[in-house]
Amino acid sequence: MxxxxxxxxxxxxxxxxxxxxxxxxxxxxxxxxxxxxxxxxxxxxxxxxxxxxxxxxxxxxxxxxxxxxxxxxxxxxxxxxxxxxxxxxxxxxxxxxxxxxxxxxxGFEDLKINYKQSFNERKKQWEAYAEQLKSKEKIAIIGGGTVGVELAGEIAEAYPNKKVLLFHNSDRILSPLSKGASKKAHRVLSELGVQIILNTRATIEENNNSKVVIDNSGKRHEVDIIYKSFGxxxxxxxxxxxxxxxxxxxxxxxxxxxxxxxxxxxxxxxxxxxxxxxxxxxxxxxxxxxxxxxxxxxxxNGKKTKPYKPIKGSISFITLGRKNGIAQLPFIRLDFLASYKQKKDLFVTDILYKS
Ligand SMILES: Cc1cc2nc3c(=O)[nH]c(=O)nc-3n(C[C@H](O)[C@H](O)[C@H](O)COP(=O)(O)OP(=O)(O)OC[C@H]3O[C@@H](n4cnc5c(N)ncnc54)[C@H](O)[C@@H]3O)c2cc1C
Known part of the structure; x- marks a missing residue:
């Protein structure tokens, strides 16, 4: 053995x-x-x-x-x-x-996993984060990569009355994907009410009493909560x-x-x-x-093993709220496939509940 x-x-x-x-x-x-x-x-x-x-x-x-x-x-x-x-x-x-x-x-300091926490402690902590978000009005998300974009979509859709600001340091969100994908994400998030601030290396001023994000033009955005999504x-x-x-x-x-x-x-x-x-x-x-x-x-079993063949090119399934999304395959975008990720509850059941 x-x-x-x-x-x-x-x-x-x-x-x-x-x-x-x-x-x-x-x-x-x-x-x-x-x-x-x-x-x-x-x-x-x-x-x-x-x-x-x-x-x-x-x-x-x-x-x-x-x-x-x-x-x-x-x-x-x-x-x-x-x-x-x-x-x-x-x-x-x-x-x-x-x-x-x-x-x-x-980034995401508040949401980070603490390795010492048990299942129950993590569950309670997450419920507390969710409760905290519910009570806040102005939300800043720093980083318009996959995670920042998905988070902006979820918050803006669930809470249409909150002000969601998304800061990104290049001229388009989801910059590693095709221009068409960036354009669609920008449009859908804007329709959900997200304010997208591009070409900005945001500076953050945070203390117990206030949270401010300063954009490249020097404009100060006072917010209640900041999510940093830095890779x-x-x-x-x-x-x-x-x-x-x-x-x-x-x-x-x-x-x-x-x-x-x-x-x-x-x-x-x-x-x-x-x-x-x-x-x-x-x-x-x-x-x-x-x-x-x-x-x-x-x-x-003494049998011949097989090499792993990497998937070439970019492949990403990105949700934009619960009803919209982008499915970028190596040479083509087939966004209807994003709805598959939505229907499959983001594949969570497959990973955690199927053998
Ligand atoms: C917010 C977010 C959104 C994402 N969205 C998508 C998506 O839509 N689709 C998609 O396919 N992928 C997505 N990803 C990427 C995906 O989550 C990762 O690629 C995937 O989790 C990698 O799996 P893994 O097994 O390599 O590592 P992980 O799933 O990160 O697991 C690593 C495990 O190792 C443990 N560990 C760490 N250090 C040690 C140590 N020293 N000793 C023992 N154990 C240790 C950790 O506790 C953890 O359980 C997303 C990631 C994030 C953070």
Whole structure:
């Protein structure tokens, strides 16, 4: 029997475990190392902040209800080829491991995950955020990328009387996507009442009594709440001692076409943390998890493994409130597909409630 450890029980980690757990006790001894006792779908959270009691109920689920594997609630702090040191000072050994520790949002300080919180504490905290938002009039969102745009759409649609300001530092929101996609997002958000302020590197003045966003023209926008959406930091610190030459200049893990760390055949790295040349999305973390689980099972059975084929070009499904959206595929936009994401409750049920 081979010992396998999965580090990180987010979208990629849970998906790989769903596939591997069928072989538990027979071919595999499986352990998950994840500090939290729950999984939360990041893209559901933007809707959960305006609908914490109904939709918000679905977006977070206890790990023990999804997979039945040994779960150590700790963080990986140092990785070796066949063992790992955790932040509870425990050392665990393995034959194979999969790293799926993802990334952490920069900004969104108030909404950030606290690794020590339990499922119930996180649920209460989120309900409190939602209550706080309900009571505020003027909302500023800094950053017009996918997250800022989706959040603006959710808030403006749920609360038509609130003033929502979206600040972005280039000449169009969703700037990595096609001009047509930016134009549509701009139009739909404007129709929902969002005021979009482009070409501005917003300066924030915040203290206990007031919150002000200053745009490039020097205009001061007094607001009640500020959401900062500044992209992500990749969680790969635990590789810095033994595998520093396996991290690229974006802090991503260098992997081969089988998603194994270059030159280290017993360690796979999937999802946001690897340097696979494709956009970082939950749907693609799941695709990588499926390929990895299948290759590990093939390896156990002495069969030939298959490389992972990255999706080339941009692919994004962006919601603009509950009724509208953009579906950008590698060479074409098929926005009607965005309604599929809406109908499938943003894929939350597939990830958390289906085996
Ligand atoms: C607000 C937002 C909106 C998004 N919208 C979309 C969307 O619409 N569609 C889409 O497909 N994608 C979307 N994404 C991207 C998607 O969420 C990520 O690509 C996906 O979650 C990556 O999966 P992952 O398994 O690599 O990492 P994650 O899902 O982030 O999971 C990482 C896990 O590792 C754990 N962890 C971290 N450090 C350690 C450690 N040292 N030891 C052990 N465990 C650790 C964390 O607690 C976490 O559970 C969005 C992301 C955000 C933040």
């Amino acid at each position: 081979k010992k396998i450890v999965v580090f990180g029980g987010g979208i990629g980690g849970i998906s790989v475990l769903k596939k591997l757990e069928k072989y538990k006790g027979d071919k595999l001894d499986i352990t998950l190392v994840e500090p939290k006792d729950y999984v939360e779908v990041p893209y559901g959270m933007l809707r959960a902040i305006v609908d914490p009691l109904d939709y918000g109920k679905k977006v977070r689920r206890r790990i023990s209800e999804i997979v039945k594997v040994r779960h150590i609630q700790a963080k990986l702090v140092k990785l070796h080829k066949n063992k790992a040191i955790l932040d509870n000072d425990q050392t665990i050994t393995f034959d194979y491991c999969i790293i799926a520790t993802g990334s952490t949002s920069r 992500n930091v990749i969680n790969t610190d635990f590789l810095k001692n033994n595998f520093s030459n396996k991290i690229d200049n974006k802090n991503q893990i260098k992997v081969n076409s089988y998603l194994q760390i270059e030159g280290v055949e017993n360690i796979w790295a999937i999802g946001d943390i690897n340097n696979v040349p494709e956009i970082k999305l939950g749907t693609l973390a799941i695709r990588q998890a499926d390929r990895t689980a299948s290759n590990i099972l093939k390896t156990l």
